[in-house]
Amino acid sequence: MREHINKVITKETVVLVGLITKEQNQEKANEYLEELDFLVETAGGTTIKRFLQHLIHSDSRTFVGSGKLNEIKNFITSSNVDIVVFDDELSPSQLRNIERILECRILDRNNLILDIFAKRARTAHSKTQVELAQYQYLLPRLTGMWTHLERQKGGIGLRGPGESEIETDRRIIRDRISLLKKKLLQIDKQKTTQRKSRVGLVRVALVGYTNVGKSTIMNLLSKSNIFAENKLFATLDTTVRKMVIDNLPFLISDTVGFIRKLPHSLVESFKSTLDEVREADILVHIVDISHPDFEDHINVVKETLTGLGAIDKPIIVVFNKIDAYTFVVKESDDLTPKTKNNYSLDDMKKTWMAKTINPSMFISATQKQNIVQLKDVLYQEVKKIHSQRYPYNNYLY
Numbered sequence: 001m002r003e004h005i006n007k008v009i010t011k012e013t014v015v016l017v018g019l020i021t022k023e024q025n026q027e028k029a030n031e032y033l034e035e036l037d038f039l040v041e042t043a044g045g046t047t048i049k050r051f052l053q054h055l056i057h058s059d060s061r062t063f064v065g066s067g068k069l070n071e072i073k074n075f076i077t078s079s080n081v082d083i084v085v086f087d088d089e090l091s092p093s094q095l096r097n098i099e100r101i102l103e104c105r106i107l108d109r110n111n112l113i114l115d116i117f118a119k120r121a122r123t124a125h126s127k128t129q130v131e132l133a134q135y136q137y138l139l140p141r142l143t144g145m146w147t148h149l150e151r152q153k154g155g156i157g158l159r160g161p162g163e164s165e166i167e168t169d170r171r172i173i174r175d176r177i178s179l180l181k182k183k184l185l186q187i188d189k190q191k192t193t194q195r196k197s198r199v200g201l202v203r204v205a206l207v208g209y210t211n212v213g214k215s216t217i218m219n220l221l222s223k224s225n226i227f228a229e230n231k232l233f234a235t236l237d238t239t240v241r242k243m244v245i246d247n248l249p250f251l252i253s254d255t256v257g258f259i260r261k262l263p264h265s266l267v268e269s270f271k272s273t274l275d276e277v278r279e280a281d282i283l284v285h286i287v288d289i290s291h292p293d294f295e296d297h298i299n300v301v302k303e304t305l306t307g308l309g310a311i312d313k314p315i316i317v318v319f320n321k322i323d324a325y326t327f328v329v330k331e332s333d334d335l336t337p338k339t340k341n342n343y344s345l346d347d348m349k350k351t352w353m354a355k356t357i358n359p360s361m362f363i364s365a366t367q368k369q370n371i372v373q374l375k376d377v378l379y380q381e382v383k384k385i386h387s388q389r390y391p392y393n394n395y396l397y
Helices: 002-009 028-044 066-079 092-102 109-120 124-141 146-150 170-196 215-223 264-269 292-309 346-349 372-390 391-396
Strands: 014-019 045-054 085-086 107-108 203-208 239-245 249-252 282-288 316-321 360-362
Touching: 014 066, 028 045, 028 109, 045 066, 045 264, 066 092, 085 092, 085 109, 092 107, 092 124, 107 109, 109 124, 109 264, 124 170, 124 264, 170 391, 203 215, 203 292, 203 316, 215 239, 215 249, 215 372, 239 372, 249 346, 282 292, 316 372, 360 372, 372 391
Parallel strands: 014 045, 014 085, 085 107, 203 249, 203 282, 282 316, 316 360
Antiparallel strands: 239 249
16 A cells, blocks of 8 residues: 555656647647647656647747746746656757756657657567667757756656666767667568468458557457556557467457557557558457547548558458447437537447448447457458468368
8 A cells, every 4th residue: 555655656747738720729739638648647647737829830949939838837846847748749959948948857749659668568579669769769859968867867758768878979879779770670580480470371450549449359359368458558569369260260460559640760660560460461440439539540540551551451440448438418409410429329320430341340348249240240351361362161161
């Protein structure tokens, strides 16, 4: 009990900062800060205040303008704030200017995500990928950073290379990046060999936004015991399991979740992990239908799949967490237009979601609702590809 209390007490306090622009209205900005809050919680911090600034575009020097920055400065001074997190990537000059004014630890969204990845990495492969991404992020931001890091003794945003010696310079970091790339190439060769050994079986990959329940569904389908938690990026390493449904064997893999504004360095570093998505025969796109912004999440996943060259694969769309879906009942005499918030689950099933060319279904992984139906759909889709690949083995089914 005493240890738990100490953990709560020592949680770092965080202030979030975002922008309302002509491309990003207040509703969207609030949604992004809500997700940023969840990222902070996942990293081990506690958000105590949010700031939003109206600007046509971000200020080139201070991101939010000097007036808003002084307002933030007054708050962090009076509240003894540990960290200020900005919802967009900060340029090296913005980072230096903001840090000089606020005089506390500054992170942007990219740095926070990299920190969570560093915390979540378990295998040599994922640790190498994350370390490479961290150094690539750090390299253009070296100037003026070391005196700042010298004052810190660990914490959010300072895992991994952020704790290197003060003397670390660009040459050393470039050498380290080169070494990590060579190490990844070696690991990638091993992964490619492993995939070639599985070439005969139909391959299914679970994809989706982070924290939609992919690992829970993977555990249900394959009877495995993959770590699953209600936090962002609970799974970084791709896990592959063999499944058999009615004598039909195939492989199923759980992959890293996607997110808005995913740092480019992470996408590049995790390309080998995402090869499971590129080389899969079927994708199962998991969607958290209980999330108010699930349609935006769908678009993020589609954009990521397009970037990976995997958007044209057969896709099964699975709307998960129907047990957590809520809606506002619209009174019969209410003449205001019906919105998405008034749609019942049955209404949802009659919209575009059930009318796509891809098979779609609604389940609850935690409550094990409609899992049998999911297996049936999965079996039919795998069978189509298996029968084309092995036309003389159709007696199996």
